[in-house]
Amino acid sequence: MSLIEQPKAQFAQIADLLRDRIEKGTYAPGSLMPSEPELATELGVSRVTVNRAIALLRAAGHVKVRRGSGTVVRRLPMIRRDAQRRYANREQGTGAGEVEIRSMNLRSRTAYREIGRTKPPEEVAAALELKPREDALVRRRILYADDEPTQTADTFFPWAMVKSSSLVNEHTGLDGGSYAVLASLGIGPVRFTEDITVRLATDEEQRLLDVEPTQPVFRIWHVAYAQGDRPVGVTIHVMPGHLWSLHYGWDDLPKKAGH
Amino acid sequence: MSLIEQPKAQFAQIADLLRDRIEKGTYAPGSLMPSEPELATELGVSRVTVNRAIALLRAAGHVKVRRGSGTVVRRLPMIRRDAQRRYANREQGTGAGEVEIRSMNLRSRTAYREIGRTKPPEEVAAALELKPREDALVRRRILYADDEPTQTADTFFPWAMVKSSSLVNEHTGLDGGSYAVLASLGIGPVRFTEDITVRLATDEEQRLLDVEPTQPVFRIWHVAYAQGDRPVGVTIHVMPGHLWSLHYGWDDLPKKAGH
DNA sequence: CAGTGGTCTAGACCACCAC
DNA sequence: TGGTGGTCTAGACCACTGC
Numbered sequence: 001m002s003l004i005e006q007p008k009a010q011f012a013q014i015a016d017l018l019r020d021r022i023e024k025g026t027y028a029p030g031s032l033m034p035s036e037p038e039l040a041t042e043l044g045v046s047r048v049t050v051n052r053a054i055a056l057l058r059a060a061g062h063v064k065v066r067r068g069s070g071t072v073v074r075r076l077p078m079i080r081r082d083a084q085r086r087y088a089n090r091e092q093g094t095g096a097g098e099v100e101i102r103s104m105n106l107r108s109r110t111a112y113r114e115i116g117r118t119k120p121p122e123e124v125a126a127a128l129e130l131k132p133r134e135d136a137l138v139r140r141r142i143l144y145a146d147d148e149p150t151q152t153a154d155t156f157f158p159w160a161m162v163k164s165s166s167l168v169n170e171h172t173g174l175d176g177g178s179y180a181v182l183a184s185l186g187i188g189p190v191r192f193t194e195d196i197t198v199r200l201a202t203d204e205e206q207r208l209l210d211v212e213p214t215q216p217v218f219r220i221w222h223v224a225y226a227q228g229d230r231p232v233g234v235t236i237h238v239m240p241g242h243l244w245s246l247h248y249g250w251d252d253l254p255k256k257a258g259h
Numbered sequence: 260m261s262l263i264e265q266p267k268a269q270f271a272q273i274a275d276l277l278r279d280r281i282e283k284g285t286y287a288p289g290s291l292m293p294s295e296p297e298l299a300t301e302l303g304v305s306r307v308t309v310n311r312a313i314a315l316l317r318a319a320g321h322v323k324v325r326r327g328s329g330t331v332v333r334r335l336p337m338i339r340r341d342a343q344r345r346y347a348n349r350e351q352g353t354g355a356g357e358v359e360i361r362s363m364n365l366r367s368r369t370a371y372r373e374i375g376r377t378k379p380p381e382e383v384a385a386a387l388e389l390k391p392r393e394d395a396l397v398r399r400r401i402l403y404a405d406d407e408p409t410q411t412a413d414t415f416f417p418w419a420m421v422k423s424s425s426l427v428n429e430h431t432g433l434d435g436g437s438y439a440v441l442a443s444l445g446i447g448p449v450r451f452t453e454d455i456t457v458r459l460a461t462d463e464e465q466r467l468l469d470v471e472p473t474q475p476v477f478r479i480w481h482v483a484y485a486q487g488d489r490p491v492g493v494t495i496h497v498m499p500g501h502l503w504s505l506h507y508g509w510d511d512l513p514k515k516a517g518h
Numbered sequence: 519c520a521g522t523g524g525t526c527t528a529g530a531c532c533a534c535c536a537c
Numbered sequence: 538t539g540g541t542g543g544t545c546t547a548g549a550c551c552a553c554t555g556c
Contacts, residue, residue: 009544012472035522046546051523059318059473060459068522068554078456088512193508197337198457198475198500200319213271214318216457216475216500241457241475248507249452253347268525294541305527310542327535327541 010045014053017043022062022073032070033063058212061242065212074242079104079150082247083194087179098143106145112170113140113152117159124156127223127234135159137167139178142208149209151239161187161232178233179224187232189224196220198241209240216241269304273312276302281321281332291329292322317471320501324471333501338363338409341506342453346438357402365404371429372399372411376418383415386482386493394418396426398437401467408468410498420446420491437492438483446491448483455479457500468499475500 018039021027033039036054040047054071057063065071079100086099101108120128120136128136136156143151155178157167165181166172172181182188201209201217211217220237277298280286292298295313299306313330316322324330338359345358360367379387379395387395395415402410414437416426424440425431431440441447460468460476470476479496 011544037522047523048525048547049545051525052544054523056459056473065523066554067524067552070522070554080454083507084509084512190511191508192511193506195339196455196505196507197503198477200315200475214315214473216459218457244456246455247452248342248455248509249450250343250507250509252449252451253343270525296541306542307528307544308526310544311525313542324542325535326533326543329535329541 011049011052012056014039014043014045014050015056018053018057019060019062022057027073029073029075032072035070055214059214059216061211061215061240064210076242077104077106078245079145079243080245080247082249083192084249087189087192101143101145101150104145107147109144109147111142111144113142115139115168115170117163118156120156124234124236128156128158128231130158137162139167149240150243151237152205152208153235153237155233155235157182157233161185182224182226182232187226187230189226189232191225191229193223193225194220196246201240205238209238211240218244218246220246270308270311271315273298273302273304273309274315277312277316278319278321281316286332288332288334290332292332294329314473318473318475320470320474320499323469335501336363336365337504338404338502339504339506341508342451343508346448346451360402360404360409363404366406368403368406370401370403372401374398374427374429376422377415379415383493383495387415387417387490389417396421398426408499409502410496411464411467412494412496414492414494416441416492420444441483441485441491446485446489448485448491450484450488452482452484453479455505460499464497468497470499477503477505479505 018027018033027033033054034042036047036050039050043050054063054065058065061076062074063071064074081100098108098110116138117135118138120130120138124136125134130136137159138154138156140154141152142149143153157178162168162182162185165185167178167181172178179189197219198216199219201211201213201215205211205217206213206215209217218237218239218241220235220239222235222237223231224233224235226232277286277292286292292313293301295306295309298309302309313322313324317324320335321333322330323333340359357367357369375397376394377397379389379397383395384393389395396418397413397415399413400411401408402412416437421427421441421444424444426437426440431437438448456478457475458478460470460472460474464470464476465472465474468476477496477498477500479494479498481494481496482490483492483494485491
């Protein structure tokens with residue numbers, strides 16, 4: 001609200017204005033915003049300018065457009081993902097993927113896109129230390145909270161390791177998800193690493209995750225290691241950026257003694 | 260490359276085309292792209308359409324626009340940030356903030372924006388468990404690699420804890436950065452947590468970090484705890500999304516024994 | 519079929535940069 | 538001063554939705 005406002009593009013100012021109205025509840029979560037022609041008239045600008053302002057709100061995840069029907073204000077319950085607890089809870093009766101959703105009292109659902117033997121992407125093969133023509137088992141799924149997609153998760157296991165296990169079925173028969181099955185095979189993970197990057201959603205992700213073209217998504221590259229630093233699984237998570245807060249915690253490493 | 264391509268907006272196709280050219284080296288890193296009028300002529304579309312295509316490349320961090328001069332292809336060396344190692348190395352002779360840059364053989368530089376006593380934001384005060392009118396010491400800085408800004412980092416300490424320490428000066432006199440000073444005060448951190456979110460760059464961040472209006476940035480909320488879970492410092496990092504890969508690793512938590 | 523947003527254009531004016 | 542990108546407009550046509 002400074003009076004010395006630097007001149008700012010109209011569409012940016014309009015975006016600020018609309019964001020204010022959303023935050024103040026003038027446009028309530030889940031409700032429709034006024035149509036673009038209406039806003040254009042109200043604000044005395046062309047529809048293109050309004051459209052451009054709304055594009056900013058879309059990229060930030062504040063609104064979602066339904067073609068032919070209107071622009072809706074998103075509900076924004078941010079989901080907290082605690083990496084350590086997530087996997088530590090895997091004996092508690094839910095797959096790791098559903099921990100966060102249930103803890104927020106949302107209905108959790110998993111849809112499997114693919115389960116089967118496959119030639120893994122090179123990067124995955126390298127991380128799993130597969131030999132040149134070795135295959136992998138892939139489990140591709142989409143997770144929903146109250147029927148809103150919250151992430152895609154594609155997990156790869158060395159085929160030879162898991163081909164006779166229940167991981168080739170949709171229902172693994174064991175509470176606790178994939179890693180509980182690995183444990184029952186004697187190759188339970190004991191260490192994990194994750195690498196996080198952010199990028200714009202691809203076309204496919206826009207469809208699968210119901211996000212807008214210019215919206216950023218997290219990409220988590222998760223690797224599980226069994227005893228002896230033997231890699232036993234790689235999972236690639238893609239998650240709408242506006243939905244998630246990623247939490248990590250660790251104790252300070254002991255100072256190196258000798259050496 | 261499917262032949263059954265769904266019709267796609269021209270500007271999106273043009274963005275794909277330009278991205279290809281960048282990746283194939285037709286437009287080399289650091290060089291200028293053809294001007295918008297040129298591209299418009301070449302492709303037989305209006306300049307607005309080209310402009311919109313380039314807006315996508317900007318959001319993804321592929322190009323950077325210099326007004327009046329042209330559009331430059333960015334160099335994209337991704338910087339890997341290993342949270343644990345970062346802080347574990349703090350006795351090695353550099354502030355934690357510069358570890359990653361030096362390991363990539365880039366020139367590292369830190370510019371201080373502010374060092375002084377301040378009333379901290381509410382959220383920070385809560386995290387530091389400050390009493391209602393207790394102040395904090397803030398150290399705001401910008402880190403550069405080869406003169407390109409790579410992140411902002413604003414650290415808050417309880418004022419009472421550090422007012423007589425060298426942390427109130429720009430040069431702390433101790434190798435190893437702020438946490439080494441805390442250690443010398445007997446309140447060295449032993450545990451850390453980080454919470455990662457992503458959002459679009461604010462106006463100020465666009466200036467400070469030299470990023471584009473619709474570009475996503477990481478926000479890392481870092482808290483350091485001393486013995487007895489006593490919070491001793493909060494740092495807020497803001498980093499251009501396209502520059503960083505964040506790495507975490509941990510051992511599986513032991514199964515709860517009794518309880 | 520009327521209303522919504524998606525996209526595209528031609529033309530215009532502006533701020534900024536390099537020469 | 539000419540070229541660059543930034544922005545805005547009016548008008549147009551389209552695909553999709555819901556009635």
